[in-house]
Amino acid sequence: MSYVLEIKNLTKKFGNFTAVDSVSFNVEDGGFFSILGGSGCGKTTLLRMISGFEEETAGELLIRGESMKGIPPEKRPVNIVFQNLALFPMMNVEKNVAFGLQRQRLPKSEVQSRVEEMLERVGLVGFEKKKVTELSGGQRQRVAIARSLVLKPEILLLDEPLGALDRKLREHMKVELKVLQKEIGTTFIYITHDQSEALVMSDTVAVMNQGQFEQIDTPKKLYKNPKTSFVAGFVGESNEFNISSYVNGELVTVNGCKLNKPDLDFQPKKLFIRPEAFILNPSADLSGIERIDMQVEAILFDGSNTKISTTINQGHEEVLISLPQNAQFEDLREGDDIQVGVHRDDLKCYKV
Amino acid sequence: MMKKPRGTFYLLITPVLLWLLALIVIPHMDLMYRSLRFETDDGLWVFSLNNYLAFFEDQIYWLTFVKTALYSIFVTILAFVVTFPVAFFLTKVIGKKYSSFMTLLLLIPIWIGELVTVYGWMILLRDNGVINSFLMKLRLIDAPIEMLFTNFSMTIGLLYISMLFMIVPMMSALDSMDDSLIEAASDLGASKWTIFRQIVIPYTTPGIVSGGIIVFMLVIGDYVAPNILGGKSSLWFTEQIYNKFLASFNWNEGAAFGFLLLLLSSFIVWVALKLSGQKLDKVGS
Numbered sequence: 001m002s003y004v005l006e007i008k009n010l011t012k013k014f015g016n017f018t019a020v021d022s023v024s025f026n027v028e029d030g031g032f033f034s035i036l037g038g039s040g041c042g043k044t045t046l047l048r049m050i051s052g053f054e055e056e057t058a059g060e061l062l063i064r065g066e067s068m069k070g071i072p073p074e075k076r077p078v079n080i081v082f083q084n085l086a087l088f089p090m091m092n093v094e095k096n097v098a099f100g101l102q103r104q105r106l107p108k109s110e111v112q113s114r115v116e117e118m119l120e121r122v123g124l125v126g127f128e129k130k131k132v133t134e135l136s137g138g139q140r141q142r143v144a145i146a147r148s149l150v151l152k153p154e155i156l157l158l159d160e161p162l163g164a165l166d167r168k169l170r171e172h173m174k175v176e177l178k179v180l181q182k183e184i185g186t187t188f189i190y191i192t193h194d195q196s197e198a199l200v201m202s203d204t205v206a207v208m209n210q211g212q213f214e215q216i217d218t219p220k221k222l223y224k225n226p227k228t229s230f231v232a233g234f235v236g237e238s239n240e241f242n243i244s245s246y247v248n249g250e251l252v253t254v255n256g257c258k259l260n261k262p263d264l265d266f267q268p269k270k271l272f273i274r275p276e277a278f279i280l281n282p283s284a285d286l287s288g289i290e291r292i293d294m295q296v297e298a299i300l301f302d303g304s305n306t307k308i309s310t311t312i313n314q315g316h317e318e319v320l321i322s323l324p325q326n327a328q329f330e331d332l333r334e335g336d337d338i339q340v341g342v343h344r345d346d347l348k349c350y351k352v
Numbered sequence: 353m354m355k356k357p358r359g360t361f362y363l364l365i366t367p368v369l370l371w372l373l374a375l376i377v378i379p380h381m382d383l384m385y386r387s388l389r390f391e392t393d394d395g396l397w398v399f400s401l402n403n404y405l406a407f408f409e410d411q412i413y414w415l416t417f418v419k420t421a422l423y424s425i426f427v428t429i430l431a432f433v434v435t436f437p438v439a440f441f442l443t444k445v446i447g448k449k450y451s452s453f454m455t456l457l458l459l460i461p462i463w464i465g466e467l468v469t470v471y472g473w474m475i476l477l478r479d480n481g482v483i484n485s486f487l488m489k490l491r492l493i494d495a496p497i498e499m500l501f502t503n504f505s506m507t508i509g510l511l512y513i514s515m516l517f518m519i520v521p522m523m524s525a526l527d528s529m530d531d532s533l534i535e536a537a538s539d540l541g542a543s544k545w546t547i548f549r550q551i552v553i554p555y556t557t558p559g560i561v562s563g564g565i566i567v568f569m570l571v572i573g574d575y576v577a578p579n580i581l582g583g584k585s586s587l588w589f590t591e592q593i594y595n596k597f598l599a600s601f602n603w604n605e606g607a608a609f610g611f612l613l614l615l616l617s618s619f620i621v622w623v624a625l626k627l628s629g630q631k632l633d634k635v636g637s
Contacts, residue, residue, distance in 0.1 A: 100540035
């Protein structure tokens with residue numbers, strides 16, 4: 001397998017602060033790779049090191065097997081789509097897209113034909129002479145992507161470019177970006193704090209926290225089998241429980257809930273259960289599940305995403321449970337007692 | 353629906369209109385009127401273009417006129433060349449904290465006043481002045497270089513008093529430019545020179561042009577620096593006007609000359625706006 005990007009023990013320090021802490025990973029050719037993390041986790045610094053705007057304190061960065069040490073941004077075979085897009089306001093759409101090609105001193109006819117081809121690809125034919133300030137958010141987005149992709153980079157870096165769009169358009173652009181990436185086949189490295197963006201678009205997602213990668217996996221595995229408690233809490237919704245004791249395969253949570261979880265080879269501290277992992281009123285003959293009695297506190301209607309907020313043993317911690325939107329639970333009311341079941345596999349336990 | 357507060361509106365606009373009328377429109381009309389009045393040999397006052405003809409008849413007048421125009425353009429360009437790196441440094445390189453302090457430092461010469469700063473330059477530039485003494489002490493030169501009362505000293509003086517008016521609009525234009533534009537251009541393969549020429553300069557053009565207009569107007573209409581630092585060899589058109597009014601007491605020719613200066617500077621500003629593709633309303637904002 002060839003890697004388009006190899007990163008070995010890459011570190012960046014700003015004074016005493018370590019923004020990126022000895023990160024190593026490889027990106028496969030032609031994939032959609034996302035780096036997911038909260039603000040200040042170091043993802044932007046990492047991206048800026050790949051693009052060449054920041055110099056690494058230590059470690060190695062190879063693109064197509066070649067070391068990028070000391071190579072300035074304008075000489076690297078990567079291009080970046082900035083968070084605010086950074087379109088040149090003094091140029092029209094066509095000139096924005098042609099800017100990079102003109103820097104390579106290509107003949108005019110080639111510049112012209114490549115710009116046309118790229119504008120057709122992103123669906124901006126007829127907008128060539130428009131000022132970038134006259135375009136809508138989605139169109140500006142496409143100009144920014146076209147401006148980078150027209151240079152045929154080895155890697156396209158995207159720095160949360162969907163952040164400024166409204167929700168509807170963002171949902172639409174997610175799909176559009178994924179389709180575009182598959183069509184063109186360029187490797188995309190996408191950084192975001194929005195887990196939904198990362199999960200929907202990516203082939204591989206790296207979850208970043210405090211300058212380090214917590215887990216690199218496919219979106220599905222990341223969601224189903226989070227390796228660390230940070231990932232479990234950060235990716236998707238999850239109910240978090242603190243564990244007070246674990247003796248003879250029995251977990252006792254701080255709010256007094258007793259659950260059987262045999263065969264853990266460590267002393268667990270935290271337990272995570274996804275809202276959709278709960279089975280409401282499980283039938284008595286269902287095996288392999290743990291049963292918990294709860295009280296309904298509130299019903300949080302949100303269409304297909306409706307949840308109920310419950311408590312265990314009149315405690316204070318709320319537990320969110322997904323409520324299937326069929327008629328079965330329509331008569332559920334606040335204050336009701338219910339029994340829920342969870343498969344033992346869905347009890348995710350972590351050391352810290 | 354919004355009510356039209358007519359009474360209040362006129363109350364608020366009246367001071368401005370009075371100001372414009374009393375201090376700008378009427379004086380200029382008077383200036384124009386005087387410039388067209390001519391006393392014949394018989395002592396009769398008639399309307400004539402003779403005052404304007406006087407300008408073309410004596411070549412010293414229009415030579416000074418052309419020289420003043422060219423030097424004003426030159427000083428304006430020089431002001432841009434000298435201040436652009438400073439404006440760029442203050443807005444894009446160093447932090448906000450230092451930048452506001454340093455901008456304050458730049459303001460100091462304005463507070464001191466033009467006359468004092470110009471005398472300051474005399475102390476620096478004269479034969480036994482700071483610069484010459486220093487160079488001679490270093491044994492780089494044997495005899496003092498004649499700097500004062502030349503076109504050189506005049507240019508320095510004009511540049512020094514007008515520089516700030518170039519820096520401020522340019523800084524505000526640069527300040528509003530997102531740094532990511534520079535990074536994006538660099539990422540797309542542009543060299544530093546290309547970024548400067550194709551991104552930074554076009555982006556800051558409105559600031560440069562509005563700064564340029566102010567500097568140009570200040571310089572072409574300045575009297576103190578050319579008079580004190582330029583000496584006898586460096587004639588400036590304002591000095592000709594001054595002489596007409598106060599040396600030969602020919603107010604009518606003086607008025608004509610003043611009017612010509614107004615036309616000249618307006619024309620040059622108009623050409624500059626055309627060349628830079630800017631509109632006056634955009635530059636003014």
